[in-house]
Structure formats: structure tokens, C-alpha cells
Amino acid sequence: MTEQTGAGDFDPNRVxxxxxxxxxxAVAWRVFTERMGTWWPLAHYKIxxxxxxxxxxxxxxxxxxxxxxxxxxxxxxxxxxxxEPTVRLVLTxxxxxxxxxxxxxxxxxxxxxVAEGDNRTRVELEHRRLDRYGARxxxxxxxxxxxxxxxxxxxxxxxxxxxxxxx
Amino acid sequence: xxNADQVLDALGDRTRRAVFARVQRGARSVQEIADGMDxxxxxxxxxxxxxxxxxxxxxxxxxxxxxxxxxxxxxxxxRDWLDGFWxxxxxxxxxxAEQEAVKERKRR
Numbered sequence: 001m002t003e004q005t006g007a008g009d010f011d012p013n014r015v016x017x018x019x020x021x022x023x024x025x026a027v028a029w030r031v032f033t034e035r036m037g038t039w040w041p042l043a044h045y046k047i048x049x050x051x052x053x054x055x056x057x058x059x060x061x062x063x064x065x066x067x068x069x070x071x072x073x074x075x076x077x078x079x080x081x082x083x084e085p086t087v088r089l090v091l092t093x094x095x096x097x098x099x100x101x102x103x104x105x106x107x108x109x110x111x112x113x114v115a116e117g118d119n120r121t122r123v124e125l126e127h128r129r130l131d132r133y134g135a136r137x138x139x140x141x142x143x144x145x146x147x148x149x150x151x152x153x154x155x156x157x158x159x160x161x162x163x164x165x166x167x
Numbered sequence: 168x169x170n171a172d173q174v175l176d177a178l179g180d181r182t183r184r185a186v187f188a189r190v191q192r193g194a195r196s197v198q199e200i201a202d203g204m205d206x207x208x209x210x211x212x213x214x215x216x217x218x219x220x221x222x223x224x225x226x227x228x229x230x231x232x233x234x235x236x237x238x239x240x241x242x243x244x245x246r247d248w249l250d251g252f253w254x255x256x257x258x259x260x261x262x263x264a265e266q267e268a269v270k271e272r273k274r275r
Binding site: 015017019021022023024027028030031032035038040041045119121123125127142143144145 | 252258259260
């Protein structure tokens with residue numbers, strides 16, 4: 001599960017997520033960048049008319065980030081700003097609140113891959129510059145994040161799960 | 168506590184989940200819910216009280232009976248909680264990366 005970093009430093013212009021992955025850093029990086037189509041929720045998060053079959057990241061600074069439809073069409077999502085293999089990635093997400101590509105939008109997604117062992121990687125994701133959505137910032141933040149405090153909710157659930165059956 | 172908290176707490180109990188599953192099959196009375204379960208009728212009433220507080224079930228009087236039915240409010244609260252895009256995407260990413268790591272280890 002993902003968790004939210006300290007709820008105390010809430011910033012309405014960014015969403016932060018941290019999760020532990022049981023995989024080596026290089027594998028986590030490769031699955032994130034080369035195999036995005038295998039995990040990106042393409043059924044709900046795509047903008048083209050055609051059914052999306054893949055999400056593609058061109059592996060270089062300035063590379064395009066786009067979805068590919070089953071009919072071969074492509075729809076751009078953003079581009080690569082920073083490409084530091086296996087360690088750090090910064091992308092722009094240029095889909096506006098009306099689900100249209102706007103190359104000027106430039107919200108940013110930074111992803112860091114921190115090795116915590118041979119088979120353990122901490123993945124830190126920050127989606128920032130949500131102020132670029134203007135008046136629709138809060139609405140869009142709720143699309144990317146949830147309103148609740150994840151840490152607190154998960155703690156409540158874990159507690160309940162542990163107690164479950166003991167009542 | 169938010170409604171999603173209450174719902175997750177309420178469903179964290181195995182017996183209560185079983186009670187809720189029975190209510191999901193259609194409106195029924197406490198006795199009908201308790202029938203065939205390994206818990207007493209008062210215990211079922213107690214579980215229903217918690218489910219009602221979490222807005223997972225509602226009750227209404229029908230003649231001399233009180234019937235319990237699903238209240239969609241609680242489920243909607245949990246759905247909202249799960250629906251954040253990055254949570255959904257990253258949980259899927261984690262599963263894909265871990266699957267790949269297992270495959271690589273086998274190849275070695």
C-alpha cells in the first residue's frame with residue numbers, strides 16, 4: 001500500500017506518495033519506465049478515443065510520454081525532463097482538467113528510486129505544480145489523491161484487522 | 168473519524184463481515200440474519216448496530232419486524248478513499264515490479 005508523507009506539511013499544490021517495493025532498484029526502475037503499459041490503469045486513465053493498449057516513455061531527456069491506442073493512434077501525455085536511470089525521473093503531465101493535451105500545462109511528476117536492500121526499493125513520487133490547474137486545482141488534486149489521510153486510515157484498518165476475530 | 172475509517176473498522180471484524188454479506192443478499196430481520204450463523208441473536212444485533220453507525224446498513228420497520236438492508240453511503244465512502252489516481256497506479260506498479268523481480272530471480 002502507499003502512504004502519505006507527514007500530513008503536517010500539507011501543500012495544496014503537490015501530492016506525495018511513498019511506497020516500499022520488494023524488487024531491486026534496477027527492476028523497479030525498468031518496470032516503471034519500460035513497462036508502464038503493464039501497470040498503468042489504462043482502462044480509466046487515458047485520453048484518446050481508442051482503447052489504450054500501452055503507455056510509452058521515450059528513454060531520454062525531451063522524450064515523449066504517450067498512450068498508444070489499439071488502432072495505432074497515439075495521444076501525448078507529457079515529456080521527460082530528467083532521466084537518471086535507476087535513480088530519478090521527472091516527467092511533465094500535460095493533461096488539463098478537461099482531459100485535453102496542453103503542452104503548456106507542465107505539472108511535474110518526480111519519481112525517486114531508493115535502494116533499501118538487494119530486493120527492496122523505496123519509491124517516492126511527487127506530483128507537483130498543481131497550481132497550474134488554476135481554479136480547478138483542488139478538484140484535480142482530489143483526482144490524483146484522496147481526501148483522507150492515508151496513514152491514519154491505514155493505521156485504523158490495520159488495528160481493526162489485528163483485532164478482528166478477537167472481539 | 169471519517170466515514171471511511173468507520174467502515175474499514177467495521178469490516179475489519181470477520182463475523183461482522185459475515186453479517187454484512189447476509190444483508191447484501193437482501194433486506195432481512197435480525198433472526199433471519201442469525202439463522203445458520205454461529206453467533207447469538209443479541210450478538211448479531213450488536214454487529215448490526217456497528218454496521219449502521221458506519222452507514223453500511225439501514226433499518227426500517229415493516230409491521231412488527233425490523234428489516235436491515237444495505238446503505239450505499241458507507242461503501243461509497245470507501246470507494247472515494249480508494250479512488251485516488253496515484254494510489255491506484257502505484258499499487259498496480261508495486262505488483263508489476265514485484266512480479267518481475269520474482270521472474271528475474273528464477274532466471275538466475
